[in-house]
Amino acid sequence: QIDEADKFEGFWRLYKLGVPVHRDPGKDFLGVSDALLKQIAKALKFPAASMLPPEAFSVVRKSFDARKFLKEPKFVYTVDMDVNKLLDLEPCTWDFIFELEPKVGEIEHLPHERVSGDVTSIIQNYRTIYNGTVPIKDGNNQHSEPHKHPTTKKPRVVVVGSGPSGLFASLVLAEFGADVALLERGQAVEQRGRDIGALVVRKILQLESNFCFGEGGAGTWSDGKLVTRIGRNSNSVLSVMKTLVTFGAPENILFDGKPHLGTDRLVPLLRNFRQHLQRLGVDIRFGTRVDDLLVENGNVVGVEVSDSRSTLKFNSQKLGCDAAVLAVGHSARDIYQMLLSHDTILVPKEFAVCFSANICVICFHCDMHLLFFSHIMTSAFISESTLKNRTTHHVADHLMSRSLCVWAFDCNCTQVGLRIEHPQELINSIQYAELAAEVRSGRGRIPVADYKVGKYISGDDADEPFDSGPMKRSCYSFCMCPGGQVVLTTTNTSELCINGMSFSRRASKWANAALVVTVSSKDFESLNFHGPVAGVEFQREFERRAATMGGGNFQVPVQTVTDFLENKLPGASIPPSSYRLGVKAASLHELFPSYITEALQSSILTFNNELPGFISSNALLHGVETRTSSPVKIPRSAETYECTSLKGLYPIGEGAGYAGGIVSAAVDGMHAGFALAKSLDLYRGSV
Ligand code: FAD
DSSP: OOOTGGGGSSEEEEEEEEEEGGGSOOTTOOSOOHHHHHHHHHHHTOSOGGGSOGGGEEEEEEEEEOOTTSSSOEEEEEEEEEGGGGTTSOGGGGHHHHHOOOBTTTEEEEOSOOOOOOHHHHHHHHHHHHHOOOOOBOTTSOOBOOOOOSSSOOOEEEEEOOSHHHHHHHHHHHHTTOEEEEEOSSOOHHHHHHHHHHHHHHOOOBTTBSSSSSTTGGGTTSOOBOOOSSOTTSHHHHHHHHHHHHTTOOGGGGTBSSOBOOHHHHHHHHHHHHHHHHHTTOEEETTEEEEEEEEETTEEEEEEEEETTOOOGGGOEEEEOSEEEEOOOSSOHHHHHHHHHTTOOOEEOOSBOOHHHHEEEEOSSOHHHHHHHHHHHHHTSSOHHHHTTOBHHHHHHHHHHTTOSOEEEETTSEEEEEEEEEEHHHHHHHHHGGGGGGOGGGTSSSOOOOOOOEEEEOSTTSOOSOSSSOOOEEEEEEEEETTEEEEEOOSSTTOOOEEEEEOTTOOSSEEEEEEEEEEOHHHHHHTTOOSTTHHHHHHHHHHHHHHHHHTSTTOEEEEEHHHHHTTOOOOSOOOOOSOTTOEEEOOGGGTSOHHHHHHHHHHHHHHHHHSTTOSOTTOEEEEEEOOSSOSEEOOBOTTTOOBSSSBTEEEOTTTTTSOOSHHHHHHHHHHHHHHHHHHTTTTTTOO
């Protein structure tokens, strides 16, 4: 319930305003068209759309919905209405505001400030609140001057890794005035681009500068999808997005229902990010690998680093620090071993999680439903106490018993699988039918088609490794890259794993996505892998098998979906692949244990019901996709972000088990930066 008078304050947010595709100006238009104004008037039950001033409305989100049961595909908008800007209307027409009631998922009252700013402006606010100090801004209002710390000794923080989590942690800490050293084993984007070029063209893998290691982290040569399941309207996510815009991302990432950047935009953005950090005084060192932590009396007091391009063992150097932020991603497997040598507790990721922390609920079809169902779940339909300490699959059972069109999965567990690639035109025509012609390789009015599919597997239909009852799993598509290409994400010559990337226009002829199956400790044990890093060994096992099946030299083993489903030896001809280092026809159905292969096979059959044509002799499976998330978690305090088993260490991002994607890693880095700044008493600038 809200006070009647409050209705004339702040903003109202209107959801699910659908404009039929033929009436909409197209995917790149983010203004308020006449057609949208009509939908707004309808939602408000306002009699004449033409009387509504367009400037009172701003688009918050725009997505394309082409689900099959719709009469016509439509653009779906979320719009904010600024009540102040309606005050010029005739008072008699204000009645509609009195009538407005917040309705779940349709209309919401936002009485105060709508959104937060970018990271720099948030920190300015903190400073203003705590000691009235506001950093000076330069002419274009983008960069702050280094904060003048009142004492001579600034706390020294070492941040290990320049992926999204490390970059955002460095940004926050530097803005607060810490003396930050950002250490990155890989190279700056310029050199990294050349190293990746040499890999793709001449098959030369630089072990320390590749698709996983280097400036920007694993997500730099990626699709740059900025979708996240951690609440994309939250202030934290918006702050990250706004910060990316400050560094050169296009503004439409703030509005697009499925924002993405593409590698070509990420590279210059990272260069701007780097320059800003340097202006703040951050000491950025590329080609600098952290090999060990210096620990005294149970406290991290520094790090031991070496030149990652040198093979000489004696090039190491010691750097002292007051705190070390570990933002190394999940491909730095050597770091897990190093942590174990210091008796740091690592835990394998398990299925059982608490709802409020980790479970995502997503609709088979679209993110709009994700928000809707999540909202219902956390508010009325299922109380949080029902969900607390239940496993993901209890939740899934619960939802399915109520016939809800939702699919629950645990983004906090380990998955392995294959990457499937279709011709993009096929996916466009499956998703859009005759409207597919309007895609025009990313130049048209509607977006290049993507998909998201998932299946919950009871376990009865798969040959499970243990007798202790059927294991419940999920199989789903992950990291779908429309108009993209399959790339090599190996960091070691004896292993082989892949992922997908794209450029901003998503103009390539191919659509690829990972199809992964959830696995757990029981699976690791069935292959005799035990202990905290058993999941890493499990991933490694299949990466080695894939390297062998591919015949070496980074060739990827492939099989058509039709052959895979029939457990057939690969035929003589295979369709073309976007993967540039060569493919080899192989029996991928023999790569994984049968419970994974069968889970993939039964799921692909289901996906074909949803996306008729998904099973096609032109669809090619590539092996293997293993690094979709970290199989390990490094426990830390929820409040201070400090590692619970080693003082002075702050494990963050994907490698520590707290993120799964560019945005969630950035948000985690940002939060960790704030927590650490608080511990170091940087808020007041009074150290
Ligand atoms: P990372 O990005 O992995 O960064 C860790 C950094 O630490 C690396 O640069 C590494 O070189 C450095 N490092 C490691 N060890 C050391 C050491 N000992 N010393 C110094 N430095 C070290 N996510 C999305 O949301 N959208 C996408 O479209 C998407 N596409 C992807 C495509 C590809 C090809 C890949 C590989 C990943 C993709 N991801 C995507 C996942 C996303 O990149 C990661 O979730 C995200 O980058 C994790 O951020 P992070 O900061 O935790 O770690």
